[in-house]
Amino acid sequence: MESKESRRWQTVLSDSVLNSWYGSGFWTRMLLPLSFLYARIARNRRVKLECSERWQSPVPIIIVGNITVGGTGKTPFVASLVARLQQQGFKPGIASRGFGAGKDIHLPAQVLPESDPALVGDEPVMLAQQLNIPIMVDPDRVSAAKALIEQKGCDLVIADDGLQHYNLDRHIELVVIDGQRMLGNELSLPAGPLREPPQRLREVDQVLINGEPSRRLDCDFDSFSLKPDVLKPVSGQNIGQPPASGKVHAVAGIGNPGRFFRTLEGLGYEVIPHPFPDHYAFGEEDFQFRDDLPIIMTAKDAVKCSSFAESRFWFLPVQARVPEAVFERILKLIETKGPQSRSDKDTHGQEAV
Structure with missing residues (x-):
């Protein structure tokens, strides 16, 4: 880390x-x-x-x-x-490189909602959780595409x-x-x-x-x-209510974190920004902010934080219109x-x- x-x-x-x-x-x-x-x-x-x-x-x-x-x-x-x-x-399928994919796994690798983002990439896992379709990762996209067609019938x-x-x-x-x-x-x-x-x-x-x-x-x-959707808990066991406004910690390990922070500001939040490198591998120590304010992150980052997420961890899904x-x-x-x-x-x- x-x-x-x-x-x-x-x-x-x-x-x-x-x-x-x-x-x-x-x-x-x-x-x-x-x-x-x-x-x-x-x-x-x-x-x-x-x-x-x-x-x-x-x-x-x-x-x-x-x-x-x-x-x-x-x-x-x-x-x-x-x-x-x-x-x-x-019957579509998705072929992706999978950031960091290839180490310690056999390629091409199918991505499931419960797959480890550290092995197959954060974006493929996020898509697997959102979509009910086959997803294969392999730095060799030809190999991934062949697997989707020949093994999954796409x-x-x-x-x-x-x-x-x-x-x-x-x-x-x-x-x-x-x-x-x-x-x-x-x-x-x-x-x-x-x-x-x-x-x-x-x-x-x-x-x-x-x-x-x-x-x-x-x-x-x-x-x-x-278009942003409603906040969702990072941990599936969270049954609390998401923050509707006020001061929040905004965490983004994506290619353009500024856009995420501006989106939250447009929704009425007072943002304390925490930009991280794209595809950053989060750990519990990255969220020691010395207060109890809500933490809002992207859907892509949420898949890497579910194992240690607290009740104040939320993510903001977005949909393309x-x-x-x-x-x-x-x-x-x-x-x-x-x-x-x-x-x-x-x-x-x-x-x-």
């Missing part, structure tokens, strides 16, 4: 980097030579993988990812998309955060962007937050912005929003770009020769 001093300095450095990427800072621009190198390596890797012979999935593969580092609201969108696909009669696979995993052939690419942060300074890592250049957005099938865009984007896009028109376009993409569509085009092309 990290010491408080170590975490404090890690948070200071993280805040400084994020301010340089998304705010008024500029010091990371000194890393531009490394950004050019990163961009070249990433481009060459993509070309190499796309030109190689890749496994062809017999069912539609939908990538939901981003081109920036940090939280964008992608996971709540995935949950909303799953629910809509199930209404349409699909007729559609959603690759969560797999945009840059180019050895996985895909039929549809959806990119999620945070409306406030957008693309930051639009520089590649490490000078900026971009995993791929802004031009990549013109190649994907749909760009989705979480919230109102704070600046112009040079491509077509749709918007959705995240996605316009029906967005789902209709995705369903149309499945129809026109799925493997059956590719097969038909290949057959017609062979007949025309």
